[in-house]
Amino acid sequence: MAVQSLYRRYRPRRFSELRGQDHVVRALRNAVINEREGQAYLFSGPRGTGKTSTARILAKVLNCEAPIEGEPCCTCPSCIAVEAGTSYDVIELDAASNNGVDDIRELIDHAALGNPGRHRVFILDEVHMLSKGAEAALLKTLEEPPSHVVFVLATTDPQKVSETIRSRTQHLQFHLLPMHDLEEHVKFVIGDAGLSVTPEAIAQVLVQGGGSARDTLSALELVAASGGEADHSVNLDEFIEAIIENDPARSLAAIAYAVQQGRDPRSLSEELIRYLRDGFLSQMAPELVQLPAERIDYVAQWAQRMGNGTIVRSMEVLGDMLVEMRRAPDARLLLEVALVRISHVAESTDVSGLLARIERLEKQVERGGVAPTHVASTPQPVDPTTGRAKLGGAVRQSTGNTGPIARPQAPVAPAATVVTNTPAPAKPVGTVGEMWPSVLASLKPLVRALYSPCVVGVSSVDAVTLNAPNAVHKDRCADHLAVVASAYAAAMGVAINVTLGVSEGTAKDPTDRLAKARKPVPETDEVPHDDIDPSELVDAPLVPVESPLDQITKAFPGTRVVNEGKK
DSSP: OOOOOHHHHTOOOSGGGOOSOHHHHHHHHHHHHTTOOOSEEEEEOSTTSSHHHHHHHHHHHHHOSSOBTTBOOSOSHHHHHHHHTOOTTEEEEETTTOOSHHHHHHHHHHHTSOOSSSOEEEEEETGGGOOHHHHHHHHHHHHSOOTTEEEEEEESOGGGSOHHHHTTSEEEEOOOOOHHHHHHHHHHHHHHHTOOOOHHHHHHHHHHHTTOHHHHHHHHHHHHHTTSOOOOSOOHHHHHHHHHTTOHHHHHHHHHHHHHTTOOHHHHHHHHHHHHHHHHHHHHOGGGOOSOHHHHHHHHHHHHHHOHHHHHHHHHHHHHHHHHHTTOSOHHHHHHHHHHHHHOGGGOOSHHHHHHHHHHHHHHHHTTSEEEOOGGGSOOOBOTTTSSBOTTGGGTTTTTSSSOOOOOEEEOOOOOOOOOSSBOOOOOOOHHHHTHHHHHHHSOHHHHHHHTTOEEEEEOSSEEEEEESSHHHHHHHHTTHHHHHHHHHHHHSSOOEEEEEEOTTOOSOTHHHHHHHHSOOOTTOOOOOOOOOGGGOOOOOOOOOOOHHHHHHHHSTTOOOSSTTOO
């Protein structure tokens, strides 16, 4: 015999057992106590928040033989029948599978019949799934129901319910449960059911539940069946560190391991988006974070390291990817591409990517001008079994896959400055100079067009001089020098001192060359030509010039002109 699920065993039986919905409990209990219950209610809210359970409690108390202060006794035959699902006073209909006109007409016919109890309660779950015809058939009965009938409509999407139906109901909105209430409920269930679950597993269950009591108890049941230990197959912090450290290889390794453990790419993406959202809320509105107390501080720490700009960009990229997953043959590939885009902002040229670079540079300045060098500076560890480099190993080789390692630091160079018009001598171009084409490609079109004629002059490990064609052009480039310096810092991972110069041989004002071009040619400089003999000059023969009309007439013999000269 199958064991009853936890969320069914611990379903609330009275209003007082409902958690996190005090506003709903207060409204319904007062209505029952004062005998002012409505004839149509609309319960809306996320899944697993108690909408259907509340509807059944209301049905029990409306037909209870001995209600106590608006609560059902749960011992009389009527209450027992409602709990067992055998009561003639309560009719439940799943509108998702019974959404036709005939289904609603049958329900209306039942409403006109008598019943043993004081009220006949109709519970319509997922009412937003009703067809237009079914809504029209239900509308008249909702407007003028029999005096003994009470309708309770439940939905997770109230916006899809027609306005005419909503206007005829009392709308009560259910909320996700606060984390502390949900934690107390989970600990009560664990103690009452005699389960053995570690504190770490409880924290994981609460995160997976996301404020839904049913989802949380389902996750708890799975953890308890697995031995009560937390599942470490997928660590979302691994993805977070890959984004913070700009390590695409680490994110790809995390995806590969998660898929190997049986995780679906789409559900993994949704879970990662929720985790990023918690990080964003920890910075903007900490009171809205639905996480255990011991996890809130940790989430706030990595959110501060990542920055709100990067968090928002990550959620946008993953959200767009989720939409594309609906019709993609390989969901894993889309997730890999999305995480590479997120964790490798140096190759991103969109606006959000540039903003993420600027935000990262600002944070480096706030930390005292210390920036991490490239991952390539650290030797990539090799897997002894295959002889190949380990994916993501560069960031885990000294930490055992627990977090980022300490990397070589480089001081931030002085702020970008503009030099004088002295020609810059040409010197060998170093690494910074070699990055100029990619930095130029990442600039906005206007700045890119302005800096396209510039060439690299002097460069070192942390400085570069860009030579403009002339002094006038250099002055125009100086207005956007800070933008170029930011782009260089984002591409190199360290602040670069960018200066402007003038190419050799063009240091003088170009107006000098224009002045030379405009000088009159000296009289002594005559254009060479052959002598002409006047006796050889003859008059050119006179050739009659034909008008266009004559040419047309000659080309088409037999034609005649009609209304010549008229427009």
